[in-house]
Amino acid sequence: MSSPSRGARPSAVARTDALVILQARMGSSRLPGKVLATLGSRTILAQCVERLLAARVGEVVVATTTRPEDEAIVAEAARAGVAVVRGPVEDVLGRFVDTAAGWTGPYVVRATADNPLVDVECASRLLRLLDAGADYAVEEGLPIGAAVEAMRSEVLREAGELACSAYDREHVTPFIRQSGDRFAVRCAPAPIELRRPSLRLTIDTREDLQYVRSLVDEAGDEPLIPLGTVIALADRSSGWAGVA
Numbered sequence: 001m002s003s004p005s006r007g008a009r010p011s012a013v014a015r016t017d018a019l020v021i022l023q024a025r026m027g028s029s030r031l032p033g034k035v036l037a038t039l040g041s042r043t044i045l046a047q048c049v050e051r052l053l054a055a056r057v058g059e060v061v062v063a064t065t066t067r068p069e070d071e072a073i074v075a076e077a078a079r080a081g082v083a084v085v086r087g088p089v090e091d092v093l094g095r096f097v098d099t100a101a102g103w104t105g106p107y108v109v110r111a112t113a114d115n116p117l118v119d120v121e122c123a124s125r126l127l128r129l130l131d132a133g134a135d136y137a138v139e140e141g142l143p144i145g146a147a148v149e150a151m152r153s154e155v156l157r158e159a160g161e162l163a164c165s166a167y168d169r170e171h172v173t174p175f176i177r178q179s180g181d182r183f184a185v186r187c188a189p190a191p192i193e194l195r196r197p198s199l200r201l202t203i204d205t206r207e208d209l210q211y212v213r214s215l216v217d218e219a220g221d222e223p224l225i226p227l228g229t230v231i232a233l234a235d236r237s238s239g240w241a242g243v244a
Contacts, residue, residue, distance in 0.1 A: 018058035018127055018150070019103045021096055022048055022082075023172075024113035025089070026069040030204050035113040036072060037209055040221035044203065045073065047116040049080040050223045052148075055123040057109060063099040065089045091169045097160035100153060106130075108156050110172060115145040116212065117201045119194060119227040126150035126188075134186035136176045141195035143234075145202025146227055149173055155183055196231050 024035045024045055031037075035045045042050075045062070052060045062077040062084045064070045070086070077084045087095030100108055107130055109123050122139060127150055129137035136151040155176060159168075163175035176183055189195070203209050215233050219225045 014056040015124070015127065016058050017105045018107040018109050018123065019100055019105060019153070020052050020055070020058055020060040020109040020111060020123065020148075021063050021099050022052060022060060022111045022113055023063045023092060023095070024048075024070075024073050024077075025065050025067070026072060027065070027067065027089070028114070028204075031206060031209065034203055034209065036076060037203075039116055039213060040216045040223070042223060043076055044116045045076050045113050046080045047223050048111065048113050048118070049077070049082055051116070051118055051120055052109075052111055052123070053082075054120050054224050055109075057123045057127055058105065058107075059083075061085060061099055062113075063087065063092075063095050065095070090166070093160055093163055093169045093172045093175075096172055097157060100156060103153060106153055108151055108153050110149040110151070114203045115147075115201070116203065117143075117146060117215075117225070117227065117230055118148055119146050119190075120224065122146070122148050122190075123150065125191075129186045129188060133184060135183040136173070137186045137188065138177075139190040140187050141190040141197050143194075143196045143199035143201045143227070143231065145200065146194070147190075151176060158182075194227055194231065196234070199231065199234055201230065 026033050028034050036043045039047050060082045064073045064086055066086045074084045085099040087098040126137040130150055135155045138149045139147050159175045168175040177185055215230055218233050
């Protein structure tokens with residue numbers, strides 16, 4: 001795995017108290033196999049892993065399904081140097097709980113493998129909110145696909161026990177976010193220079209993939225391109241000016 005020495009701004013102090021769970025599967029309905037599509041010289045999954053490792057908040061584990069096609073994800077995760085836990089297809093919350101079953105640290109960070117340009121610094125900012133007493137934290141205003149979520153490990157496990165609806169099970173965190181009477185939920189504004197809520201950097205469609213590829217190619221095929229650089233390139237190509 002490459003060192004985060006070029007293009008990234010890693011956290012000032014490395015942490016080891018978070019388990020970063022990256023959910024990934026080949027069976028996307030709109031763009032099957034997208035997580036193993038290439039982005040520059042690497043796959044999207046490898047790009048996601050490298051950026052999450054560069055956050056330096058703890059171990060990264062890929063959570064995929066038991067379906068045969070996801071053997072390809074197991075192999076790619078091995079090439080990227082991270083472990084894999086396999087679990088239910090639709091019950092993604094259950095998959096997260098299974099992945100964190102042996103984790104004794106205080107925090108879990110959730111990331112998804114269709115977001116290859118997450119802000120490297122986001123996880124550290126969220127963990128500071130958990131340090132200050134939040135049970136769950138997310139930032140608002142980042143480009144679509146540039147954020148991660150963070151929560152206390154016991155909150156993830158409690159959600160796994162209590163969440164009943166198929167929607168809550170599939171999307172992992174809605175039960176937590178909608179239970180403000182039970183959990184201390186913190187939705188914090190993103191740093192002002194990174195606020196572009198209308199900018200789409202997630203990959204759900206072939207058009208999304210082509211657009212993100214164009215940004216990565218223009219930035220020089222560096223896996224740790226700072227989010228600010230990505231935003232500047234997107235702004236320049238669209239003629240956008242000002243702060244959202």
